[in-house]
Amino acid sequence: MSYTKRVDGRAFDELRPMSVKVGVLENALGSCLFQMGKTKVLAGVYGPRQLYPRFLRNPEKGTVRCFYNMYSFSVSDRKRPGPGRREKELSEKIAQALEPAVMLEKFPDAVVDVFVEIIQADAGTRCASICAASTALADAGMPMKDIVSSVAMGKIGDKICADIDKYEEDYEGGATDIPIAFMPRTGEITLLQLDGEISPEDLKKAISVGREKVKEIYEKQKEALTAKYKGDKQ
Amino acid sequence: MDMIKDKEIVVPGQVLAKGMDFIPSSATFRDGEDIVASRIGLAQVKGRVIQVIPLTGPYMPEVGDVVIGRIVDMNYNGWEIDIGHHIKPFLTVNDVVPKFKQRSSNFDMARIFNIGDIIRVTIIKAAKNDIKLGTRDRTFGRLNNGILVKIPSVKVPRVIGKKGSMISLLKDFSGCRIFVGKNGWIWISGDSDKELMIEKAVKLIDKEAHKSGLTEKIQRLLGIPEEDIKRMKESLLEENSEESVADEIQKVESALPEEEIQEKKPKAKKTTKKGDKK
Amino acid sequence: MKTNVKKQILELAQQGKRIDDRAFDEFRPVSIEYDISVNAEGSAMVSLGNTKVNAGVKMDVAEPYPDSPNKGNLMVGLELSPIAAPQFEPGPPSIDSIEISRVIDRGVREANAVNFEKLCIKEGELVWQVFIDEYAIDSDGNVLDAGAIAAIAALANTKLPKLDEENKVDYKEKNSKKLELRNVPLACTVVKIENFLLVDPNSKEEEVADSKLTITMSEHGIHGIQKGNGVLTEQEIAECITLAKKATDKLRKQLKLK
Incomplete structure (x- = not known):
């Protein structure tokens, strides 16, 4: 089935409008409010701090932990509060997507906690979480190899689309989700999941489009981080 | 772009310079030809040396740092000190009070340092997973009423x-x-x-x-x-x-104020009298 | 450290001052941002000083409770998300968060903030169910009062979703009918530090407080009281009520509810 035109009129490789703000919280050491279309995520970072229970500590390098919390009112049908299986899996995937970028060897035994709150959901929440979280980590002054940028790629009908929304995720003509995260400088992939049906060629295409599109996201993240300090600089 | 401008605000992962002519210094690292920032901060180019002055971030202890700490826990062996680092260094009672005074019948560790007390102390060891605090120099002591x-x-x-x-x-x-x-x-x-x-x-x-x-x-x-x-x-x-x-x-790297401290050796006073000090 | 902060707070109190420059009977500055989440029927972010709470209302249809067959159902939950403060831990709701949720719930319910009878669709069979879910995102003390304001703000912002012919909720169709606010209950927490009574404690004041009392009030009177730790005399409770009345009356006038 041919998907000829995106509902919101975007080009197939076009991202939704983005807004990135850092330093939005007082208590968290780093924070970021990241909005991509109608998906809106708040991330806050604490640490490095002591990790409990003790047996989870790694004496060689620190640990990144993530807690993905979906607000009950972020979706149309109220979501029951508290983490279910989905939230637990996503938390783990987000942490794994961030970990390669953080220089954890400087903090053996310690943990860096990343909390992400999904305030409003319109698909791509794990990708937005990764963007928000890595920006918040940089805002916290954490030593990092790169900022992680992520985009929800998808094959909707017969088209490879960037930054798919809820309508596309539920598209009747077939939708394949491909959330993907990169360290933009090196192009290394830190998250890749796929759910649907796709040919190897199309997957390769989706990855390469994603690789290009995250550069736009990265620029926004960078802009937000430096804007905090530009102020009335001479 | 080959080269970052001096004093520019940079983010982690940002390439600051290309080529082997440059030397990466603090908060930067080399990746092949590139010199890359590892923290958010101000880039600084001094001849061939490139570094980043971080604008924020976690405290990384160094030997010789005079820090303010807070007693967060104690047991019969000594005190655990929070210095704003994920490692909470331990101060043993033997380092602070001579053995013979510890044997005194009215010896009470809480009179020396109690939970919540603020102390000033120098870091004498700052390994990745072990921090030790010095008790022998004049900076060491409790800070009262602040x-x-x-x-x-x-x-x-x-x-x-x-x-x-x-x-x-x-x-x-x-x-x-x-x-x-x-x-x-x-x-x-x-x-x-x-x-x-x-x-x-x-x-x-x-x-x-x-x-x-x-x-x-x-x-x-x-x-x-x-x-x-x-x-x-x-x-x-x-x-x-x-x-x-x-x-x-x-x-101003290490220009910390040198001043007399209120109680240089709390141990000497505290253990000898049946103090009614808190 | 605790005792030093206490000393500072007390010395300032003797001069009639507080550590954040306000009167003893004054709330910190309140600001409200509405429509923080489009999928909610109503939503708001409330800042009370540096304490920030996100709140949203979801509505659904359900069977009424047997003891109130002609009234809509209400459920309030507030999470002390670990993003809000280093001491908040991830995991199931803490006892603090349960208590805060229940105090806010009782305030909304007992003050009849909304007309629950109007939320009855078919007596004994079908009523609207109102979920107020709240998340603290930054805590500088007194999350309870901030949460109570956020609950009211989110309710004031709520539009009823549409019901189809089979009495199923259609969230895609936005109904323009607003949930009408009948009454504005506000919680006011007063702490006692030695012989001083302070309204809306920040985290430092909360930490050194000897006792605590929360009073929920509307224009019609008192709807709920919750004593926290410590002891209070009869006279002190009377003083707390006077303070709470003054503070909530002033705040109610300042609030821009929509």
């Missing part, structure tokens, strides 16, 4: 100021005693409303450390009359015009 304010450790040079100018300004106009720990923990003791004023000043320094005109803002906050602010500014201008924040941070 308040504690925490800021990121990278902002400490701004609280000290050029040649200690900021810290003397704060002290002179408040009459407070102030100790600035390298870890970004600051102990302030004086009249309550003055303590509060200094706390506000320190928080303002933290928020606006990267901006210009900070000294004047602090002077206003301290209630110094406008004409005096102007006069002070003019006299300062000749000395150091238009220096960047990064230069300044470099200069």
Whole structure:
């Protein structure tokens, strides 16, 4: 089935409008409010701090932990509060997507906690979480190899689309989700999941489009981080 | 782009320079041909050396750092100290009190340091997973009756100021005693409303450390009359015009105030008398 | 450190001052941002000083409770998300968060903030169910009062979703019918530090407080009281009520509810 035109009129490789703000919280050491279309995520970072229970500590390098919390009112049908299986899996995937970028060897035994709150959901929440979280980590002054940028790629009908929304995720003509995260400088992939049906060629295409599109996201993240300090600089 | 501009704000992962001619220094690393920033901060290019002056971030202890800490736990062996780092160094009672005094019938560890007490102490070992505190030098001791304010450790040079100018300004106009720990923990003791004023000043320094005109803002906050602010500014201008924040941070690297501390050896006093001190 | 902060707070109190420059009977500045989440029927972010709470209302249809067959159902939950403060831990709701949720719930319910009878669709069979879910995102003390304001703000912002012919909720169709606010209950927490009574404690004041009392009030009177730790005399409770009345009356006038 041919998907000829995106509902919101975007080009197939076009991202939704983005807004990135850092330093939005007082208590968290780093924070970021990241909005991509109608998906809106708040991330806050604490640490490095002591990790409990003790047996989870790694004496060689620190640990990144993530807690993905979906607000009950972020979706149309109220979501029951508290983490279910989905939230637990996503938390783990987000942490794994961030970990390669953080220089954890400087903090053996310690943990860096990343909390992400999904305030409003319109698909791509794990990708937005990764963007928000890595920006918040940089805002916290954490030593990092790169900022992680992520985009929800998808094959909707017969088209490879960037930054798919809820309508596309539920598209009747077939939708394949491909959330993907990169360290933009090196192009290394830190998250890749796929759910649907796709040919190897199309997957390769989706990855390469994603690789290009995250550069736009990265620029926004960078802009937000430096804007905090530009102020009335001479 | 081959080369970052001096004093530009950079983010982790940003390529600062290409080529083997350059040498990466602090908060940067080399990846093949590239020199890359690892923290958010101000880039600094000094000839071939490229580094980043971090604008915020976790405290990384170094040997010789004089820090402010807080007793968070104790057992029969000693005390656990929070110094704003994920490792909470342990101070053993044997390092603080001679054995024979410990055997005294009225010996009470809580009289030496109790939970919640603030101490000043020097770091003598700063390995990745082991931090040790010194008890033998004159910085070591408890700080009584003050308040504690925490800021990121990278902002400490701004609280000290050029040649200690900021810290003397704060002290002179408040009459407070102030100790600035390298870890970004600051102990302030004086009249309550003055303590509060200094706390506000320190928080303002933290928020606006990267901006210009900070000294004047602090002077206003301290209630110094406008004409005096102007006069002070003019006299300062000749000395150091238009220096960047990064230069300044470099200069005051380790200019911590050297002062007498209130109780150099709490152990000596505390164990000998049946103290009714708290 | 605790005792030093207490000393500072007390010395300032003797001069009639507080560590954040306000009167003893004054709330910190309140600001409200509405429509923070489009999928909610109503939503708001409330800042009470540096304490920030996100709140949203979701509505659904359900069977009424047997003891109130002609009234809509209400459920309030507030999470002390670990993003809000280093001491908040991830995991199931803490006892603090349960208590806060229940105090806010009782305030909304007992003050009849909304007309629950109007939320009855078919007596004994079908009523609207109102979920107010709240998340603290930054805590500088007194999350309870901030949460109570956020609950009211989110309710004031709520539009009823549409019901189809089979009485199923159609969230895609936005109904323009607003949930009408009948009454504005506000919680006011007063702490006692030695012989001083302070309204809306920040985290430092909360930490050194000897006792605590929360009073929920509307224009019609008192709807709920919750005593926290410590002891209070009869006279002190009377003083707390006077303070709470003054503070909530002033705040109610300032609030821009929509």
